Structures are given as structure tokens and as C-alpha cells.
Amino acid sequence: MSQVQAKEQLPATGMRSLTRLLPFAKPYWLQFTVVFILVVIYNGSSVLQPYLVKVAIDSDISGPHPNAHGLLWVSVIYIAAVVIGVVANFSQIMMLQYAGQNVIKSIRLRLFEHIEKQSMSFFDRNALGRLVTNVSSDTETVSQFFTQFFLSLVRDGLSILMIMFAMLELNVRIGLYCLIVIPVIFAVSLLFRSRLKGAYQATRTRLSNVVSFLAENLAGMRLIQIFHQENRQERIYEAMIESHRQANVREYGLSTLFNRTLELLGKVAVSSVVWFGGGAVLHKVILFGTLYAYITYIQNFFAPINSITQQWNTLQSSMVAAERISRVLSQTPQIQDPAQPITPVQVGQLRGGVVFDHVTFSYNPGAPVLRDISFAIEPGAMIGFVGPTGAGKSSLMSLLTRFYEPEQGAIKIDGMDISSFAQDDLHRVVGLLQQDVHLFTGTVLDNIRLFREDVSEQAVVAAAQAVGAHDLIMRLPKGYHTLLLGKGANLSMGERQLLSFARVVAQNPRILILDEATASLDSQTEELVQRGLAAVSANRTTIVIAHRLSTIRHADQIYVLERGALKEHGTHEELVASGGLYANLVAESGVETSRQTDGNPPVQSQSAHVAARL
Numbered sequence: 381m382s383q384v385q386a387k388e389q390l391p392a393t394g395m396r397s398l399t400r401l402l403p404f405a406k407p408y409w410l411q412f413t414v415v416f417i418l419v420v421i422y423n424g425s426s427v428l429q430p431y432l433v434k435v436a437i438d439s440d441i442s443g444p445h446p447n448a449h450g451l452l453w454v455s456v457i458y459i460a461a462v463v464i465g466v467v468a469n470f471s472q473i474m475m476l477q478y479a480g481q482n483v484i485k486s487i488r489l490r491l492f493e494h495i496e497k498q499s500m501s502f503f504d505r506n507a508l509g510r511l512v513t514n515v516s517s518d519t520e521t522v523s524q525f526f527t528q529f530f531l532s533l534v535r536d537g538l539s540i541l542m543i544m545f546a547m548l549e550l551n552v553r554i555g556l557y558c559l560i561v562i563p564v565i566f567a568v569s570l571l572f573r574s575r576l577k578g579a580y581q582a583t584r585t586r587l588s589n590v591v592s593f594l595a596e597n598l599a600g601m602r603l604i605q606i607f608h609q610e611n612r613q614e615r616i617y618e619a620m621i622e623s624h625r626q627a628n629v630r631e632y633g634l635s636t637l638f639n640r641t642l643e644l645l646g647k648v649a650v651s652s653v654v655w656f657g658g659g660a661v662l663h664k665v666i667l668f669g670t671l672y673a674y675i676t677y678i679q680n681f682f683a684p685i686n687s688i689t690q691q692w693n694t695l696q697s698s699m700v701a702a703e704r705i706s707r708v709l710s711q712t713p714q715i716q717d718p719a720q721p722i723t724p725v726q727v728g729q730l731r732g733g734v735v736f737d738h739v740t741f742s743y744n745p746g747a748p749v750l751r752d753i754s755f756a757i758e759p760g761a762m763i764g765f766v767g768p769t770g771a772g773k774s775s776l777m778s779l780l781t782r783f784y785e786p787e788q789g790a791i792k793i794d795g796m797d798i799s800s801f802a803q804d805d806l807h808r809v810v811g812l813l814q815q816d817v818h819l820f821t822g823t824v825l826d827n828i829r830l831f832r833e834d835v836s837e838q839a840v841v842a843a844a845q846a847v848g849a850h851d852l853i854m855r856l857p858k859g860y861h862t863l864l865l866g867k868g869a870n871l872s873m874g875e876r877q878l879l880s881f882a883r884v885v886a887q888n889p890r891i892l893i894l895d896e897a898t899a900s901l902d903s904q905t906e907e908l909v910q911r912g913l914a915a916v917s918a919n920r921t922t923i924v925i926a927h928r929l930s931t932i933r934h935a936d937q938i939y940v941l942e943r944g945a946l947k948e949h950g951t952h953e954e955l956v957a958s959g960g961l962y963a964n965l966v967a968e969s970g971v972e973t974s975r976q977t978d979g980n981p982p983v984q985s986q987s988a989h990v991a992a993r994l
């Protein structure tokens with residue numbers, strides 16, 4: 381409970397975060413100005429209406445010279461004022477929504493762009509669900525600041541001032557009596573304010589907890605089901621929505637109590653005006669029409685005050701949301717593009733040689749995951765990496781794709797440090813295939829070309845044919861235009877794997893990394909996928925991380941990694957002959973130790989040929 385309470389504390393920097401979002405509103409200053417003018421017009425019309433009725437009653441009806449002609453004029457002006465007020469009100473709401481929603485759109489876009497640019501370490505630090513909340517509901521909350529808060533401050537503030545002015549103008553003494561209600565209203569508001577604020581924030585925080593919990597659980601549903609965690613997750617979820625329900629009920633209870641108290645006060649004020657003002661009419665201090673105007677004004681007085689005190693909540697929650705948004709926006713990506721990246725032409729001519737030069741790396745300072753790694757890969761070679769789980773194989777590849785930066789040492793492609801490439805270019809040069817294929821909601825076509833319009837449909841078909849995915853795709857209801865549902869759920873694992881191979885061929889990277897890409901396939905699918913693999917690895921530097929040693933036994937070089945250090949390297953034969961770690965792994969897995977057994981020539985280092993045989 382104490383943790384929840386700590387989170388519900390208002391961050392001290394809330395106001396500053398909110399002002400930091402103001403530049404997003406700058407392009408719409410003209411609209412906001414027009415809104416302001418329209419609000420003044422609307423308020424003027426509202427204040428004028430009771431005054432017109434007063435004029436009609438006091439001068440034209442009960443005055444010394446009743447005047448039907450004057451009555452007609454008052455009615456006409458009254459209608460005109462009402463029409464102008466309605467039109468101004470409508471335009472003001474539309475324009476404010478237009479500007480406000482545009483501001484929110486820019487913030488949402490900026491947030492998404494910013495998150496997209498982050499290095500992988502950012503996603504290690506920020507929970508997925510929390511980010512979903514930031515982009516969706518926090519921006520929604522902030523949008524209330526740009527629409528409701530701004531509007532209320534101007535509209536209701538002006539209303540209060542104008543009504544006060546009108547009441548004093550009619551009769552200073554009665555006007556002053558009426559103004560006594562102001563401190564009373566504010567005292568009541570103060571009394572409720574801190575409670576309302578606490579209740580409001582509790583609801584928001586708990587809702588955002590529910591949303592992030594949901595996002596993470598839906599993303600990890602497969603895992604939850606495999607480990608039979610449904611009941612446990614359900615209980616956690618129930619506790620969360622229960623606490624949200626309680627907060628919600630409390631919030632509504634408090635705010636309704638507050639509103640009804642204000643309403644009660646309003647009625648008391650009206651009855652006081654009837655009592656005192658009525659007395660004044662009887663004593664002929666004021667006219668009857670003036671009393672009518674006072675009663676209307678005092679009734680109109682409460683709505684804006686009520687609304688303005690409610691804006692306090694909007695301000696509070698907007699500050700909390702703005703704080704969370706700017707916390708994300710203020711994290712600059714750890715990995716930045718160089719000021720003058722290597723030109724794309726040069727990038728297109730890369731041959732694909734890879735060098736790791738004394739590379740040391742850790743996720744958390746002081747606990748190195750990779751230690752002093754050095755190796756060189758020839759362009760076009762086929763390289764295998766093996767080693768126990770947790771040895772650091774995937775981490776090594778994350779460095780080559782520059783998802784993370786090494787602590788010491790350098791990584792070079794064709795002699796150029798990878799930090800001298802623009803990240804976009806680097807990711808075109810280095811392709812990464814993982815076991816967990818991620819498919820986006822979209823057509824097969826979009827998924828293969830990854831929404832890149834510069835990859836033609838012919839190129840996509842050619843890529844699919846190369847890896848043997850074409851027949852499979854043609855069997856789908858709409859071929860290449862079949863819509864894949866979230867995460868490609870309507871395809872089998874092997875089919876998804878084939879699509880991801882086609883994706884790689886279509887993107888055509890010089891260097892391809894396969895990180896246990898075939899580990900979880902059944903043997904039948906694996907055969908299909910192995911053939912796809914052969915097409916994929918031809919003509920490019922290919923690095924294969926494999927559990928199944930049969931996948932890499934024909935590699936030009938095999939590296940053995942253990943606890944973050946390179947222990948051995950050589951060809952399959954050399955490593956088996958040396959009787960080290962690799963030889964032990966081979967013995968355990970039962971792979972034949974000699975190539976002659978499957979009819980291969982004994983010496984074999986043509987990678988394209990090797991790949992074709994995989």
C-alpha cells in the first residue's frame with residue numbers, strides 16, 4: 381500500500397513538465413486567440429440577457445410610460461444576443477477542440493518517434509505497459525489541459541468578473557451583499573479540494589496500473605498459459621480492478637457531494653436575494669426588474685465558480701501525466717548517429733567483413749557479460765557460434781547490430797567502425813533473424829517488405845520464391861494480400877519463420893545473423909526452413925548461432941563462447957580433433973564427427989556451397 385501511495389504523490393516538477401509541453405501549442409496560437417475573442421463575445425451575450433429582461437420589466441412594462449414598441453425592440457435585441465452567443469459558443473468549442481486535439485496529436489507523434497529512436501537499454505529500463513500508458517492515456521489526460529482547463533479559466537473567469545461588474549453596476553449595496561457568497565464558496569471548495577485531488581489521483585494511478593498490467597499480460601499470454609499462471613494473474617488483476625473500483629466510487633461520491641453542497645449554497649443565496657431584494661423592491665429601493673436580474677445573476681454565478689474549482693483536478697492530473705510524458709521525452713537515446721555518417725553509396729558497396737577488436741561489454745556496470753572478445757570474419761563467410769545458454773552469444777550480436785555499445789574495444793565492418801554508420805544504414809547492412817519472429821498486423825506483402833515502399837512487389841515475390849515460401853503464401857486466401865492478424869497468429873511457427881527469411885532476402889543485408897532461428901521447429905518444418913536458410917545465406921556473410929550442431933558443422937569457422945569469453949575456434953574437424961569444449965558438445969549431442977560419413981568432400985570452405993547443403 382505504501383508503494384501505491386508513494387506513486388500517487390504529485391511530482392514537484394509537474395508544473396514545469398506541463399510548461400515544457402506548451403511549445404506544442406505554439407503553432408495554434410491564432411486559434412487559441414480566436415477562441416479567447418469568441419469566449420468574450422459569448423460571455424457578453426450571457427450577461428446582457430438578464431439585463432435586457434430587466435429593462436423590459438422596469439422601463440417598458442411597469443415603468444411610468446408602458447411601451448409596447450420598446451418591448452418589441454428588447455425582444456429583437458434579446459434574440460440577436462442569444463443567436464450571437466450560440467454561434468460564438470459553437471465556434472469556440474469547435475476551434476478549441478481543433479487546436480487542442482492537434483496539440484495532442486503532435487505530442488503523441490513526438491512520443492512515438494522518441495520511443496522508436498531509443499536504444500535497447502531504454503526498453504530494459506522502461507516496462508512495456510508503462511510506455512503504452514504514456515502514449516495513450518497520459519496524452520489523453522494532458523489534452524484536457526489544452527481543452528477544458530484553458531477554456532474554463534478564460535470562460536468562467538470572465539463570467540465571474542462580468543457578473544460581478546453587472547451586479548455592482550445595478551446597485552452597489554445589494555451587489556456587495558451578493559458578493560459575500562464568494563468567500564463562502566471558496567472556503568467550501570478549499571475544504572473539498574485536497575480530498576478531491578487525492579481521490580482523483582488514486583483513480584488515475586490505479587487505472588494506469590490496470591492498463592500496464594493488461595498490456596504486459598496480453599503480450600506475454602503464451603508464457604502465462606504455458607506456465608499455468610492464469611489463476612494467479614487473474615487474482616492480481618482482480619485486486620487491481622477492485623482497488624480501481626473503490627477509488628472510482630470514492631471519487632464520484634466526493635465530487636457529487638461537493639457539487640450538491642455548492643448547489644445548496646446557490647439556493648440559499650437565491651432565497652436570501654428573494655428575501656432582501658424583495659424587501660428592497662417593497663421599499664421601492666430597487667425596481668422589480670432589477671430583482672429579477674439579481675436572481676438570474678446569482679444563479680449564473682455558481683456554475684462558473686463550480687467549474688473553475690473543478691479545473692484544479694484537471695490541472696493536477698495533467699501535471700502528473702505531463703511529468704510522466706516528459707520523463708520519457710527527456711531520455712536521450714544512448715546511441716546516437718555520428719555527425720557525419722559514412723555515405724549511403726559506400727554503404728551499398730560494403731563486402732561484409734566483420735572484426736571484433738578486444739570488445740568488453742556489460743549491461744550493468746561491473747558485471748561484464750563479454751570479456752576481451754577478438755575475431756575477424758572474411759566477407760561472405762559462414763560462421764558458427766556455439767556455447768551454453770547465457771554464454772553471451774545473443775549479447776555479442778546485439779553489439780554488432782549496435783543495439784548496445786561496447787564498453788571497451790571496437791567493432792568494424794570492412795575496416796570501418798560501426799559507430800560511423802547511420803543506424804538506419806547499419807541495420808540495412810546487418811540483418812538479424814531471431815527465433816521469435818515478429819509479424820506486424822498488415823498484409824503478407826507489408827510484412828515481407830516491412831512497409832518499405834521502395835521494395836517492389838516483384839522483389840517480394842522473388843524473395844519468397846528464393847526461400848521456398850511462395851507456394852505457402854499462394855495457398856493463403858488472398859495470397860500476398862492476405863491480412864495477418866496480430867503477431868501472425870494465423871500462421872504456424874515454421875511458416876512465420878519462412879516469411880521472416882523472405883523478409884531478410886527482400887531487405888538483402890550484406891551480413892546476416894541467425895540467432896537460434898531454427899531452434900524450436902519440428903523436424904519436418906526444419907527441413908523446409910533449412911532449405912530456405914540455404915537461399916538466405918548464399919552471397920552474404922552469415923553468422924549462425926545454433927543449438928543444433930548439425931546446423932553449423934559445415935561452417936567456415938566455428939567459435940565457442942563460454943561465460944563471456946571466446947574459448948576455441950576452428951573448423952568442425954579441427955575442433956573435434958582438439959578434444960576441447962566443442963568436442964564435448966558434439967559427443968553429447970551425438971552428431972557424427974566426420975564429414976565423410978555423409979559423402980561430403982573432406983575440405984570444404986566455399987560458403988555458398990556450404991549454405992546450399994545446409
Ligand SMILES: Nc1ncnc2c1ncn2[C@@H]1O[C@H](COP(=O)(O)OP(=O)(O)O)[C@@H](O)[C@H]1O
Pocket residue numbers: 504743744749767768769770771772773774775776
Ligand atoms: N537486457 C539484459 N539486461 C541485463 N542482462 C542481460 C540482458 N540480456 C542478457 N543478459 C545477461 O547477459 C548474459 C548473456 O546473455 P545472452 O547473450 O542472451 O546469452 P546467450 O545468447 O548465449 O544465451 C546472461 O547472463 C544474461 O542474463
Ligand SMILES: [Mg+2]
Pocket residue numbers: 773774775895
Ligand atoms: Mg541467446
